[in-house]
Amino acid sequence: MKNNYIIYxxxxxxLAFFIASCDxxxxxxxxxxxxxxxLNLTSTYPTFKNSNNQFLLFENSKNKSYPLGQYVGYGGIxxxxxxxxxxxxxxxxxxxxxKQTTRVHPNDIGxxxxxxxxxxxxxxxxxxxxxxxxxxxxxxxxxxxxxxxVLYISR
Numbered sequence: 001m002k003n004n005y006i007i008y009x010x011x012x013x014x015l016a017f018f019i020a021s022c023d024x025x026x027x028x029x030x031x032x033x034x035x036x037x038x039l040n041l042t043s044t045y046p047t048f049k050n051s052n053n054q055f056l057l058f059e060n061s062k063n064k065s066y067p068l069g070q071y072v073g074y075g076g077i078x079x080x081x082x083x084x085x086x087x088x089x090x091x092x093x094x095x096x097x098x099k100q101t102t103r104v105h106p107n108d109i110g111x112x113x114x115x116x117x118x119x120x121x122x123x124x125x126x127x128x129x130x131x132x133x134x135x136x137x138x139x140x141x142x143x144x145x146x147x148x149x150v151l152y153i154s155r
Contacts, residue, residue, distance in 0.1 A: 017061065029098040030091050030140040033060075034071035035155035039079065042149040048081065051150070053124075055080045055106045059092065073102050077142065077153055080123050083110060088126035089153045094119060098133035104139065127142040
């Protein structure tokens, strides 16, 4: 009985250490800005629901305002439905340029291209990794959680 207690104690300690060591230490060149964007896929964006390889853009600029409590990150948010039908969200700022006004824009083949350095990022399966150009860092990714008919984008 005492041996079982020791084994369980060691296992629990190891598990706690393992979980604590799984912390994500990734530092993006894109600064952390507030992100909170609920999207109603029934009334506001009905063609986006159940789509593949489609996107929505929400730019962060001085000329654009959003309802109180809604925030769109550093350069804006690119919301994308991947080839797998899942929803993904990325900051629109290019990680190579790391400027709020230098953005990536999606094309119709599942890529986003930087306006300035012309780096190409693959969006198809929600990774946002660079495929060509000088960028080496992935696009900053945000959480996209579908709850009923509302897609919640957050950091």
